[in-house]
Amino acid sequence: MHKADILIIGAGAVGTALAREFSKFKVKVIVCDKNDDVGGDASKSCSGLTSTSATMPVGTLECKIRTISHTMVDVLCRDLDIPIIHCGSIAPVLTDDQMEQVPKLIDRAWQNGVWDYEFMPREEILEMEPTLNPEIKGGIYSPRDSQINQFLMVVAEAENAAENGVEFLLDCAVTGIDTKDGRIQRVITTKGEIEAKWVINAAGLYCDDIAKMVDECDFSVHPRKGEFFVLGHDTPVKVKHIISSVPTPKTRGVLVIPTTDDNLLVGPTADDVEDKNDKKTTREGLEEVRTKALEMVPGLRFEDTITQFVGARPARVPEGYNILVSEKAKGYVGISGIRSTGLTASMALAKYVIHEMKAAGLELERKVGWIRTRRGIVKFSDKSDAEKDALIASDPRYGKIVCRCEQITEAEIVQAIHRPVGARTLDAVKRRVRAGMGRCQSGFCGPQVIGIIARELGISEYEVRKRGVAAYMLDH
Amino acid sequence: MKTIDCDVAVVGAGPAGLAAAEAAKSTGAGKVIIIERDIRAGGILQQGIHPGFGLQIFGEELTGPEYAERYMKQADSAGVELLLGTTALELRDRELVCAGTEGLLHVRFGALVLAMGCRERTRANLVIPGSRPSGIYTAGTAQKLINIYGDKIGKEVVILGSGDIGMIMARRLTLEGAHVKAVVELLPFLAGLTRNKVQCLDDFGIPLLLSHTVVDIEGVDRLTSVTVCPVDEKRRPVLDKQEKIPCDTLLLSVGLIPENELSRTGKIELSPVTRGAVVNQYKQTSNPAVFACGNVLHVNDLVDHVSRESAEAGRNAALYAAGKLPSAAAYAAVPGNGIRYVCPQKVVADGNEEVTLYFRTMIPGRRTVIRCTANGKELVSRKCVRTSPGTMEKLVLSKETVASLNGPIEVSCEHGEVLA
Numbered sequence: 001m002h003k004a005d006i007l008i009i010g011a012g013a014v015g016t017a018l019a020r021e022f023s024k025f026k027v028k029v030i031v032c033d034k035n036d037d038v039g040g041d042a043s044k045s046c047s048g049l050t051s052t053s054a055t056m057p058v059g060t061l062e063c064k065i066r067t068i069s070h071t072m073v074d075v076l077c078r079d080l081d082i083p084i085i086h087c088g089s090i091a092p093v094l095t096d097d098q099m100e101q102v103p104k105l106i107d108r109a110w111q112n113g114v115w116d117y118e119f120m121p122r123e124e125i126l127e128m129e130p131t132l133n134p135e136i137k138g139g140i141y142s143p144r145d146s147q148i149n150q151f152l153m154v155v156a157e158a159e160n161a162a163e164n165g166v167e168f169l170l171d172c173a174v175t176g177i178d179t180k181d182g183r184i185q186r187v188i189t190t191k192g193e194i195e196a197k198w199v200i201n202a203a204g205l206y207c208d209d210i211a212k213m214v215d216e217c218d219f220s221v222h223p224r225k226g227e228f229f230v231l232g233h234d235t236p237v238k239v240k241h242i243i244s245s246v247p248t249p250k251t252r253g254v255l256v257i258p259t260t261d262d263n264l265l266v267g268p269t270a271d272d273v274e275d276k277n278d279k280k281t282t283r284e285g286l287e288e289v290r291t292k293a294l295e296m297v298p299g300l301r302f303e304d305t306i307t308q309f310v311g312a313r314p315a316r317v318p319e320g321y322n323i324l325v326s327e328k329a330k331g332y333v334g335i336s337g338i339r340s341t342g343l344t345a346s347m348a349l350a351k352y353v354i355h356e357m358k359a360a361g362l363e364l365e366r367k368v369g370w371i372r373t374r375r376g377i378v379k380f381s382d383k384s385d386a387e388k389d390a391l392i393a394s395d396p397r398y399g400k401i402v403c404r405c406e407q408i409t410e411a412e413i414v415q416a417i418h419r420p421v422g423a424r425t426l427d428a429v430k431r432r433v434r435a436g437m438g439r440c441q442s443g444f445c446g447p448q449v450i451g452i453i454a455r456e457l458g459i460s461e462y463e464v465r466k467r468g469v470a471a472y473m474l475d476h
Numbered sequence: 477m478k479t480i481d482c483d484v485a486v487v488g489a490g491p492a493g494l495a496a497a498e499a500a501k502s503t504g505a506g507k508v509i510i511i512e513r514d515i516r517a518g519g520i521l522q523q524g525i526h527p528g529f530g531l532q533i534f535g536e537e538l539t540g541p542e543y544a545e546r547y548m549k550q551a552d553s554a555g556v557e558l559l560l561g562t563t564a565l566e567l568r569d570r571e572l573v574c575a576g577t578e579g580l581l582h583v584r585f586g587a588l589v590l591a592m593g594c595r596e597r598t599r600a601n602l603v604i605p606g607s608r609p610s611g612i613y614t615a616g617t618a619q620k621l622i623n624i625y626g627d628k629i630g631k632e633v634v635i636l637g638s639g640d641i642g643m644i645m646a647r648r649l650t651l652e653g654a655h656v657k658a659v660v661e662l663l664p665f666l667a668g669l670t671r672n673k674v675q676c677l678d679d680f681g682i683p684l685l686l687s688h689t690v691v692d693i694e695g696v697d698r699l700t701s702v703t704v705c706p707v708d709e710k711r712r713p714v715l716d717k718q719e720k721i722p723c724d725t726l727l728l729s730v731g732l733i734p735e736n737e738l739s740r741t742g743k744i745e746l747s748p749v750t751r752g753a754v755v756n757q758y759k760q761t762s763n764p765a766v767f768a769c770g771n772v773l774h775v776n777d778l779v780d781h782v783s784r785e786s787a788e789a790g791r792n793a794a795l796y797a798a799g800k801l802p803s804a805a806a807y808a809a810v811p812g813n814g815i816r817y818v819c820p821q822k823v824v825a826d827g828n829e830e831v832t833l834y835f836r837t838m839i840p841g842r843r844t845v846i847r848c849t850a851n852g853k854e855l856v857s858r859k860c861v862r863t864s865p866g867t868m869e870k871l872v873l874s875k876e877t878v879a880s881l882n883g884p885i886e887v888s889c890e891h892g893e894v895l896a
Contacts, residue, residue, distance in 0.1 A: 234737075234740065277696050279607050279608065279696075280605065280606050280607045280692075280693075280694075281605045281606065281607075282605050283605050283691070285605075286603060286605065302603075303601075305600055305601065305603060306598075306600055306601075307600040308600060308603060308605075309608065380575075385477065385573065385580055386477070388575065388580050389477045389579045389580040392575065392576075392577065392578070392579045392580065393579060396577035396578075397577070398575075399561075399575050399576045399577040399578065399579065400561070400577060401513060401563040401565075401575060404513070404563070404735075404737075405737070407565065409575075439595070440595045440596070440598065441598045441599070441600055443595060443596055443598065443613075443614045443616065443617045444595065444617075446613075446617055447617065447620050447621050447624075447625055447627075451625070461625075461627060462627075465610065465697075466609075466610035467610075468696070468697045469697055470697040470698060471609060471610040471697035471698055472610060472697075472698055473610050474621070474627050474628060474629055474630075475627075475628040475629055475630050475631060475724075476698075
């Protein structure tokens with residue numbers, strides 16, 4: 001039986017930010033997640049935007065938390081060596097209807113304290129971003145919107161939390177929660193029971209399922225499916241800014257996003273569906289993305305797509321951030337309604353949740369010797385000739401290029417496996433070091449990576465998974 | 477950091493690189509080095525353990541490894557040096573930057589031959605909708621897992637695309653005990669060679685579904701099914717006729733793309749059609765010291781063609797390094813009616829020797845006349861019993877014809893009967 005002061009269910013952006021925040025204190029923290037890796041469902045398959053609160057509903061808890069959190073992003077990136085690009089965003093105005101929205105949007109941004117959210121005339125916008133449709137009537141420029149590497153953000157926080165003593169239990173699904181005399185006793189999981197004083201539900205898309213286990217569920221969550229294209233490094237038309245549709249109340253619409261890895265991310269759709277396992281791209285969805293993106297950036301070449309995927313944002317009914325410190329089941333804390341803003345909001349949200357828990361009696365004592373920083377895996381392909389030579393001298397495995405498309409070496413893959421909260425599947429390796437993330441989509445390196453994972457973990461090749469419970473690569 | 481100087485450097489020790497290096501050495505180049513990322517030479521031939529290689533060059537049926545071995549021996553006895561486990565990272569004018577476990581290596585060359593081969597198109601290139609389970613492989617990756625690593629990849633298999641590797645893998649998987657349920661081809665005709673359909677599908681009772689495609693992929697973890705659907709004459713799926721086929725493995729054999737990332741680092745001009753370098757008959761690229769051959773230049777049907785073409789490239793690279801490669805005015809060789817591309821894309825009109833134009837037709841036909849014209853005037857023509865896009869066609873321009881060129885030439889074809 002595992003024992004913890006704090007058990008966090010869910011290792012997405014919110015769960016790992018909480019884990020890192022708690023790791024500053026003298027408490028035993030366990031994070032469990034049903035997936036094989038940290039990164040959750042929504043966090044790892046989102047657009048990686050970290051934006052100002054310009055488009056947030058005014059006066060909400062979501063707006064408040066996100067506004068504060070956005071100011072913390074750069075320090076987090078510096079401390080944890082997370083790639084981020086400060087590219088700013090442009091919402092091109094294409095129609096008269098959109099033009100009518102502009103004053104309202106600027107007014108809302110103003111109320112949310114985003115005073116540098118500005119309308120610019122056509123000529124100025126086209127000079128900044130010449131790839132845009134020349135038919136535009138102008139555009140809204142938001143200079144402080146950025147793109148963060150969403151995989152490495154969660155991985156970095158998890159690694160840092162683990163280094164500070166947090167335990168991660170992966171492939172560990174919660175199946176029940178026991179309460180006694182109105183207080184949380186233990187959590188039943190597929191990896192055994194966990195006794196915990198506090199249980200924080202950060203299960204995102206699945207937080208209603210967990211909330212039902214303690215009878216604190218007066219809401220429901222369904223997936224808002226978003227389909228994306230990823231275009232390769234070589235695609236001839238690239239944008240310098242995040243290009244976003246003029247926002248509607250439901251979504252920011254389709255975006256064209258330059259990523260920290262020099263790809264283009266194009267999407268998402270926003271389709272409310274029932275099935276939480278529905279990660280299927282559709283003909284219609286991808287066509288919608290293509291059409292809407294081409295309206296804004298007509299030169300995009302979808303022939304250069306290297307993959308397509310689905311991200312599922314958790315949509316709560318009723319909407320809105322909800323932090324519940326339960327009276328009915330003491331020790332239970334429910335976090336719901338975080339939808340697509342979790343990546344940006346997670347740092348302040350973690351602090352807010354802990355603040356609420358303290359108000360309900362949680363006592364925390366600061367630890368001495370908390371490790372603030374973490375360095376990423378040194379990337380061979382980024383280095384100069386002399387640095388590459390030195391890297392190979394320090395570890396000859398840096399001289400073995402495994403993934404030719406992204407020039408990823410065996411040394412990087414081995415580190416991805418052996419770091420705290422290390423990768424155990426092909427997808428987890430891919431998210432950490434990009435082996436298999438390029439144009440051949442692991443056609444060349446896949447067989448080698450299967451072998452490296454098996455060797456480093458001391459398992460058979462037949463046990464190696466792409467991800468998940470049973471996504472075996474070979475004939476299991 | 478180490479620096480090596482050589483007369484001719486070759487990137488890739490597959491069939492193209494081995495033939496090029498051997499020819500460079502035989503032409504008189506002093507130091508010839510092959511840079512190969514794998515720990516063995518042979519390239520993709522290593523995993524092609526089926527017979528059928530070498531009929532044209534050796535007049536006998538060899539397996540891939542046997543074919544490779546003959547060229548390895550030739551290269552070795554000619555004195556070619558082989559640097560294994562070494563990856564070329566970047567091309568800088570007259571220098572290659574390479575990485576190996578010993579450190580970074582700078583290879584300075586008089587001439588360079590690019591022979592990196594090609595990669596397979598993926599599911600994502602085709603934009604097949606559905607989920608993203610495990611169990612989806614390109615045919616070549618599956619071939620490597622089975623033939624090199626000795627792994628079993630699945631039990632119930634559907635293959636999309638009737639490319640040669642796909643058909644060969646249909647047979648291979650059947651021999652390994654898997655059940656290949658269908659080979660599905662979007663086009664109304666075969667993408668690969670007819671002999672592979674006969675020997676790999678027909679002989680094993682594997683159904684070939686022409687004018688069909690995969691429209692959905694299911695499976696949360698491992699693949700559980702694909703949905704196959706006929707397409708109309710405009711290749712649009714006829715969705716009300718779809719059929720779900722339960723399977724745990726989907727192989728894709730849907731085309732090959734020359735692997736030109738290294739060429740891009742050297743700013744070599746590439747053709748948007750072949751996706752290989754733009755070359756003249758010497759296989760010389762936009763950088764006169766850089767030559768290209770084999771599947772990195774254009775995707776070939778037979779390895780025999782690769783070896784022949786690469787030997788020419790190697791010889792010319794050696795001549796260039798020695799300052800002996802002739803140069804004269806060059807004219808474009810362009811595809812005309814019914815032709816997808818012509819390689820070389822340029823002909824140097826020096827009239828030193830005859831020039832072979834390689835090309836592919838767009839659709840299959842019978843009693844096809846292929847011809848090369850200049851300014852509307854026929855230079856050479858040939859009548860073929862049958863042509864198909866899966867087969868490489870060629871025309872030879874005589875020395876005299878080449879010498880007389882004074883403008884662009886065009887290759888075109890006319891089918892007596894269209895077979896699409």
